[in-house]
Amino acid sequence: MNDVLGFGVIVGVISVAGLLAVVSNRLSERIRVPAPAVFLIAAAVASDVITRLGHFPTVDVQRLVTVMLILLLFDGGMHIGWRRFRGAAGPVLWTGVAGTLLTTAGVALAAHLVFGLDGQSALLLGVALAPTDPAVVFSVLGRREISGRSGTILEGESGANDPVGIAAMAAVLGAAGHGGWSAFGHGAGEFALQMGIGGAVGLLGGKALAVAMRRLALPSGSLYPLRTLLAAGVIYGVATVAHGSGFLAVFVAGIVVGDIRAPYKAEIERFHSALASLAEIVAFTALGLTVSIASLAEGNAWLVGLGIAALLTLVIRPLLVGGLLLPMRLSGGEKLFVMWSGLKGAVPILLGTYLLSAEVPGAQRLYQIVVVVVTFSVIVQGGLVPAVARWCGVPMRTVEPEPWTLSLRLREEPTGLRQHVVAAGSPADGTAIxxxxxxxxxxxxxxxxxxxxxxxxxxxxxxxxxQILVMVDPAAPLAPRTVFDASGPPPP
Known part of the structure; x- marks a missing residue:
């Protein structure tokens, strides 16, 4: 009986903490501090106050955060979709892959020359801090929607460079036992293998999932979201077992199925959006438990972290990633906005825990530096994103929530119905039908x-x-979407 009571207390306390985390999203909007920072700092404080919380095994944290990243990356891929990705595939891949590798080199060089870290420690720190984070990017944007390609590039980069950073860390740690050019060749080969296999498994798995979503009927509507969730786990597992990047595979699969028309698609999207919100809370809370605020004040790790954060934000990313953006068809303001909005988050801290598990020399100090950089990025960079968007002239609108719905259920796919929302500035805006x-x-x-x-x-x-419902003759050409989109021609 005592076990039941004790378990009840645990469930109750965890649920209260979860409710507070959910409600804190409202608080973060008021104080203009992104919610992930609130979760991270609150968990770190709790681990210092209640010392038992700080003894959570690092390996368990890594596994928990890995599952949360699967949920976040799949939902992020679905949010982008194939249509948006195809229009910005080049810039997304360019900034996501080349930008991550260049940022790694830039941070490593600064850590070595400016702050005196040895070559190996500087390289590991650069790898850990190179990826941006989809959880923070989506959380900071919140109900805001960025018009144009800059939003797609920013979201796509944050999803694409996480697998790149994780694969790079695995390659660097795996190459530790080699020497000289052998280490470089081994690491480069391991990285290329993970990227290639992960991308292929994600593409094939996404296409198979798309066919199943459209053609394989299930006995209950509640099973459709569960099928996509479990399929994402299968795709991650297959890619990982095949020595590929499971994170990249999940992200690519999400992009492939993002735009398809399928039964219960709206319910599937809402289900994964809710899971992604939960994953954000769990990931940053779990990572926060591995952080000791008291230990950050010891030594000069916090000072080095602030210095690297300032260089990364104001010098390294603008110079290196900004250089990659030069040939792209973006306005000057859009390029500045993308340069500023390379936010760090859960993935750099997760990579920092890999250093602890691998027992890298000086891993504890490197981990403290990573935590300081991430905290700076989330609070300072993330908090200023809306203001920077205004200064750069990047159109950003707030999407108001729609808690009530009026829907029509049909047994067969409605081939003659289309739903649109009239965009501000579109040909339909202010025009008679x-x-x-x-x-x-x-x-x-x-x-x-x-x-x-x-x-x-x-x-x-x-x-x-x-919100309009358009009826069309299935045999006739469809009305162009540009009539309702802001990019369409002016009305006659």
Whole structure:
């Protein structure tokens, strides 16, 4: 009986902590401090106050955070989708792969020349701090949506360079037993192998999952989101067993299935979005338990961390990643925004725990430096992202939540129905329905504005934010999306 009571206390305390973490998202909006920083700092303080919390095994933390990253990367890939990724694939891969490797070299050089770290420690620190973090990027953006390619590049880079950073760390640690050019060759070969196998498994696994989502019916609607969740785990496992990057495979699979039309797709997306929010809380809380605030004050690790954070934010990323952005078709403001928004988060801290597990000389000090850099990045860089977007002239709008829904359930796929939201500045914004260039085989049957149904007639003026249901002849060409998107031509 005492065991039952004790377990009940544990469940209750963990649930209260989880509820506080969920509610803290509102607090983070008010104080303009990203939620991941709140989770990380609160867990670190708790581990200092309740010493038993600080003895959580590092290996268990790594495994827990790995599962959370699978959820975050798959949801991030689905959020980007194949259509958005295809339009910015070159910049995403360029910044995600080349940008990560260049940042590694830049941080390592600064750590060695400016702060006196030995070559191996400097390289390991550079690898750990190179990746940006999807959890922090999505959390900082929150309900904000960035117009144009800069948002896709930023989100895609944060998802693509995590697998790159993790594979690079595995390659560097694996090459520790080799020497000279042998170490370099071994590490480069291991890295290329992980990237190639991970990308191939993700592409094939995503296509197989897309076919299953569309064609393989299940007896209950509640099973559809579970199928995609378990499939993501299978894709990660297959890629890892094949000596590839499971993280890259999961991210690519999410991109592949992001835009497909499938039964219960909206429910699947909401399910994974909720899981990603939970994963963010769990990952930063678990990593925070490995941090001792008292130990950060010892020695000069915090001072070195702040110095590297300032150099990384103001010099290294702008020079190296900014150089990669020069040939891209982005405005000057968009390039500056992408340079600033390379936020660090859970992945650098996870890579720091790998140093602890590998018993690298000076690992504890390196880990403390990583934690300081990540904390600086989340609070300072992340907190200033909305302001920097305004200064750079990058369009960013707030997507208001829609807690109420009016839906229509059908047994078969609706081939003649399309749903759109009128974007601000689109040809449909402020235009009467009869003046829209929709064609003879397309008509608007339903308009919802501010939660109310609007009577539809030819004289009905559409406004930005209107949710419309379009009926089309399945045999006729579809009305162009540009009528409702901001990128479309002006109305006649």
């Amino acid at each position: 009869k003046h829209l260039d929709l064609g003879e085989d397309t008509w608007i049957s339903n308009v919802t504005r501010d939660g109310e149904l609007i009577p539809v007639s030819g004289a009905t003026l559409l406004r930005a934010g209107d």
